[in-house]
Amino acid sequence: MLIFLYGPxxxxxxxxxxxxxxxxxxxxxxxxxxxxxDLSDKDMVFQDFSDEFQQKSMFKEKKLIVLKNAFSHPGFxxxxxxxINRLAGAEDVIAxxxxxxxxxxxATNHLFKALKKKAQTQExxxxxxxxxxxxxxxxxxxxxxxxxxxxxxxxxxxxxxDLWQLSxxxxxxxxxxxxxxxxxxxxxxxxxxIKPKIEPDIFKTxxxxxxxxxxxxxxxxxxxxxxxxxxxxxxxxxxxxxxxxLIIKELIEKNMPYYLIAKETGIHPYVIKKTYPQAQKFSxxxxxxxxxxxxxxxxxxxxxxxxxxxxxxxxxxEI
Numbered sequence: 001m002l003i004f005l006y007g008p009x010x011x012x013x014x015x016x017x018x019x020x021x022x023x024x025x026x027x028x029x030x031x032x033x034x035x036x037x038d039l040s041d042k043d044m045v046f047q048d049f050s051d052e053f054q055q056k057s058m059f060k061e062k063k064l065i066v067l068k069n070a071f072s073h074p075g076f077x078x079x080x081x082x083x084i085n086r087l088a089g090a091e092d093v094i095a096x097x098x099x100x101x102x103x104x105x106x107a108t109n110h111l112f113k114a115l116k117k118k119a120q121t122q123e124x125x126x127x128x129x130x131x132x133x134x135x136x137x138x139x140x141x142x143x144x145x146x147x148x149x150x151x152x153x154x155x156x157x158x159x160x161x162d163l164w165q166l167s168x169x170x171x172x173x174x175x176x177x178x179x180x181x182x183x184x185x186x187x188x189x190x191x192x193x194i195k196p197k198i199e200p201d202i203f204k205t206x207x208x209x210x211x212x213x214x215x216x217x218x219x220x221x222x223x224x225x226x227x228x229x230x231x232x233x234x235x236x237x238x239x240x241x242x243x244x245x246l247i248i249k250e251l252i253e254k255n256m257p258y259y260l261i262a263k264e265t266g267i268h269p270y271v272i273k274k275t276y277p278q279a280q281k282f283s284x285x286x287x288x289x290x291x292x293x294x295x296x297x298x299x300x301x302x303x304x305x306x307x308x309x310x311x312x313x314x315x316x317x318e319i
Contacts, residue, residue: 004095
């Protein structure tokens, strides 16, 4: 039997794998027939896996063999593919785990195509929008705590769809409330405990945009996409930053002292420290036009009117 879990959302892949292992261990309690192979180790060959697979299991238990990063090992792929019918029909379980956070598996890859037909397959895409909100809401419910709607939106604005960090932040908030079920998380709690996830490259990108150096700004955004960040997430970070720029610029225009801005706006001091000098490089009119343009691009992406990567390129070109 083959199980194939793949996609850029490594957190949910990990959770699903743990569920499979826990279910296996409930039935096969010895734990002696659970094996792991990591194919990012180039010294490993197919024969190592084959020998383990063919060896008779102790106590007549089914085996569970976890194979990670098979797509990084071309030689292993070819040999596995040649044996895939036999492996798929076996009683033992082989779980292939591919966390393709940087480079997507080509749809034309022969092993990928075969696994889609022969294995129990589940793809884990990065969560966005309402799906991300639902996931976060369920995590809070798991701890039996509630969160205000505005606070939920703010934590997602700060953290994005990094579920590893998001799950840690939810646990932090739960502990801050004394581990009491029935507690309620407010915006004030978010501001107090959570540091916004604004990548240094985004601040650099904004600086390049302010200097009208669109080539460098696009280059940085391309690096984010190559690293695995989805365009809508990048747009949300840019939107978050320009929103803060607009708010701070309006207060600068009103001659509000730097030290009062955090108190007046409720924006995290870390964000103000990074944003204040950037606000000086734009006029208020420019920032209003840019923020309106970001809103239009976001709407066009979500309604399917434009390709997300193309939309990012066009946005930068028009700033």
